[in-house]
Amino acid sequence: MAERGLQQNTGLPINSVVDRAEIYKVELNLTEKNDVRVIAYDYVTENSTIMDVGCACGDFGELLKHKKCNVYGMEYDAGSVDIASNTGAYKKIHQVDLNKFRVENYPQYLHFFDSIAFLDVLEHTLEPEKILFYFSSLLKDDGHFIISLPNISFCDIKMDILNNDFTYTDTGILDRTHIKFYTYKSISEMMTRLNVEISECKPKVAYFSRSCTNLPSSIIRYIKKDPHSFVYQYVLKAKASTKNKTELKIVNNRMANLEWNSVSVELNKLKRRRWVQTLIPLGSRRNKWARKIKKIYMGRKIK
Numbered sequence: 001m002a003e004r005g006l007q008q009n010t011g012l013p014i015n016s017v018v019d020r021a022e023i024y025k026v027e028l029n030l031t032e033k034n035d036v037r038v039i040a041y042d043y044v045t046e047n048s049t050i051m052d053v054g055c056a057c058g059d060f061g062e063l064l065k066h067k068k069c070n071v072y073g074m075e076y077d078a079g080s081v082d083i084a085s086n087t088g089a090y091k092k093i094h095q096v097d098l099n100k101f102r103v104e105n106y107p108q109y110l111h112f113f114d115s116i117a118f119l120d121v122l123e124h125t126l127e128p129e130k131i132l133f134y135f136s137s138l139l140k141d142d143g144h145f146i147i148s149l150p151n152i153s154f155c156d157i158k159m160d161i162l163n164n165d166f167t168y169t170d171t172g173i174l175d176r177t178h179i180k181f182y183t184y185k186s187i188s189e190m191m192t193r194l195n196v197e198i199s200e201c202k203p204k205v206a207y208f209s210r211s212c213t214n215l216p217s218s219i220i221r222y223i224k225k226d227p228h229s230f231v232y233q234y235v236l237k238a239k240a241s242t243k244n245k246t247e248l249k250i251v252n253n254r255m256a257n258l259e260w261n262s263v264s265v266e267l268n269k270l271k272r273r274r275w276v277q278t279l280i281p282l283g284s285r286r287n288k289w290a291r292k293i294k295k296i297y298m299g300r301k302i303k
Contacts, residue, residue, distance in 0.1 A: 058084030
């Protein structure tokens with residue numbers, strides 16, 4: 001799962017035992033718009049029926065309580081199923097290995113769901129296109145998929161590859177359990193092959209997580225010129241299409257090929273935050289004084 005932060009190499013060997021039950025658990029805040037699950041939440045209609053595939057610890061299901069949705073779940077890890085079940089957000093959670101998924105085992109769900117969410121899931125599977133095809137029969141005629149996928153063309157990855165580095169981590173774009181990798185072009189092409197039309201596409205934005213000084217400035221400038229360099233994940237809303245392949249290819253490519261105006265607002269926020277953290281480091285005397293001044297200012301503002 002890519003969403004769990006810009007994780008750097010932990011130094012753990014690839015076969016290290018990691019408790020995967022809670023590794024993807026996160027606290028969600030609806031005011032944090034630069035978050036995959038919050039973006040996905042905005043795609044969901046109130047009082048709708050949702051299948052949360054790969055529900056992990058149930059964070060998205062808990063969020064959907066605000067919209068009074070009927071939420072069902074599927075999850076591979078038994079420990080995560082227990083945690084998600086205890087949230088009370090799900091009507092039922094099935095323990096499922098998606099790589100062995102058989103749609104005929106779930107006749108009760110045929111044409112049942114308004115939305116099926118695959119948030120940070122498909123990149124872990126052997127045949128994501130086959131999985132989407134199977135699950136399409138569980139959608140109502142006007143139902144849609146909500147999908148998030150990591151961007152292998154993210155700035156940190158570009159920089160690492162140019163330094164001959166492709167190191168897997170516990171979470172993030174190079175999560176040890178990722179077996180598929182995507183760019184906006186390959187996402188668009190996959191959707192087109194499936195006759196699925198992207199109706200909305202929004203990014204989770206991130207910036208360089210470390211210094212770029214070990215690469216020539218011309219290379220850094222080139223990386224920075226591309227808005228996709230700052231897309232950490234793509235979050236799509238998509239549904240079955242009746243368009244011919246040629247027309248659908250054009251539409252999907254246009255929707256996935258995000259322009260700077262889709263990225264710049266959140267990117268500028270991240271840059272400002274980085275600048276403030278550099279100027280006023282956490283734990284420093286400056287930071288303590290800044291907090292005191294902010295508290296005094298906010299107190300006066302409330303009065």
